[in-house]
Amino acid sequence: MPETSTRGLTVVAKRQISLDGQPVSYTVKRSPRARRARLEVSLATGLTVVVPWTYDVDRLPDLLKAKSRWILGKMRRYGQAPAQSAGSEFRNGDTVPYLGRDLELVVRETQRNVHSIKLEGSRLIVSMGAGGGRQALLLEAWYRMQAARVIGKKAEELSARLGVTYGRITIRGQKTRWGSCSQKGNLNFNWKLIMSPEPVVDYVIIHELAHLKELNHTKRFWQLVAQHCPGWREHRKWLKDNAPRLGAMMTS
Numbered sequence: 226m227p228e229t230s231t232r233g234l235t236v237v238a239k240r241q242i243s244l245d246g247q248p249v250s251y252t253v254k255r256s257p258r259a260r261r262a263r264l265e266v267s268l269a270t271g272l273t274v275v276v277p278w279t280y281d282v283d284r285l286p287d288l289l290k291a292k293s294r295w296i297l298g299k300m301r302r303y304g305q306a307p308a309q310s311a312g313s314e315f316r317n318g319d320t321v322p323y324l325g326r327d328l329e330l331v332v333r334e335t336q337r338n339v340h341s342i343k344l345e346g347s348r349l350i351v352s353m354g355a356g357g358g359r360q361a362l363l364l365e366a367w368y369r370m371q372a373a374r375v376i377g378k379k380a381e382e383l384s385a386r387l388g389v390t391y392g393r394i395t396i397r398g399q400k401t402r403w404g405s406c407s408q409k410g411n412l413n414f415n416w417k418l419i420m421s422p423e424p425v426v427d428y429v430i431i432h433e434l435a436h437l438k439e440l441n442h443t444k445r446f447w448q449l450v451a452q453h454c455p456g457w458r459e460h461r462k463w464l465k466d467n468a469p470r471l472g473a474m475m476t477s
Contacts, residue, residue: 242286244293249300251289253282262288266299294318301470321349321364322471323371325422332360342367365416372396372419380412380430387453389437403464404429406436417471421464428460 241250251272262285263275274285289296298320320327328349335352340363343350349367351360373396380394392411399405405413412433418426431454439446450457 238282240285242289244289244297247297249289249296253285255280264289264292264296266296272296272300322420323349323368324375324419324426368419369396369416372414372416375419376414376426376430379427380434383427383430383453384434387431387434387438387449389434391434391437404433406433406440408440410437420471421467424456425460425463428454428457429464432457 238253239250240253241248243249249272251274252270254273254275255278256275257278259275259277259280261277262280265273265275267273274289276282276285294316317330317332319330321330322328323344326347328344328347330351331348332351332353341352342363343352351363353360353363373394376396377394380391384391390410392407392409395411395413396416397413398417399413399415402413403415403418407413414429414433418429421429428450431450435446435449435453438449447457454460
């Protein structure tokens with residue numbers, strides 16, 4: 226494509242490369258201020274590589290392959306690359322979201338036939354026993370357990386604030402909802418919600434607890450939500466913007 230100029234940058238080309246078997250499109254731009262090749266990933270533009278005027282763009286494939294883990298991780302975060310499937314393997318240094326922060330995965334092999342996950346600061350230690358196993362399934366089980374613990378504790382505290390009582394809480398893997406409230410007063414929550422920042426988790430719980438007083442999304446319902454969660458609009462927008470990378474579609 227012909228070179229075009231924008232904001233002091235010259236667009237050299239739009240290209241595609243295969244990184245770990247996944248096709249990735251990227252834009253190459255030249256900058257008079259750049260001293261070395263710089264990688265950028267954004268929700269709006271995807272992957273952009275900014276290079277100095279004299280940089281040989283034929284060198285880019287080697288650079289991108291060397292940075293493939295970082296690139297794919299960033300693109301998954303913005304919903305621009307396929308998430309790892311249940312059969313995928315993780316590697317040391319990969320990151321996963323938990324309560325709004327990124328945890329570094331440390332994968333270890335043990336001699337015992339025991340699989341376990343342990344949170345240590347900002348690291349998630351994944352121990353795989355003899356015979357191996359699907360790490361993603363083990364991670365999902367850990368997420369579900371954490372969701373039950375965290376959401377259960379928060380629901381108990383928040384229900385007292387709203388002055389409501391609920392039946393039971395179930396952690397599920399809904400494809401189109403973050404949470405739901407049944408006519409019997411039972412609450413369901415998506416386990417992927419535990420990847421969100423805590424204020425966002427609080428919003429979804431308050432949302433469902435408010436349905437115990439107002440079953441439909443009436444004006445009084447949203448007034449009740451706003452009373453206990455003033456930033457609910459911001460939190461709902463966060464869920465909508467980040468749904469692709471969390472693997473869900475929409476909130477209730």
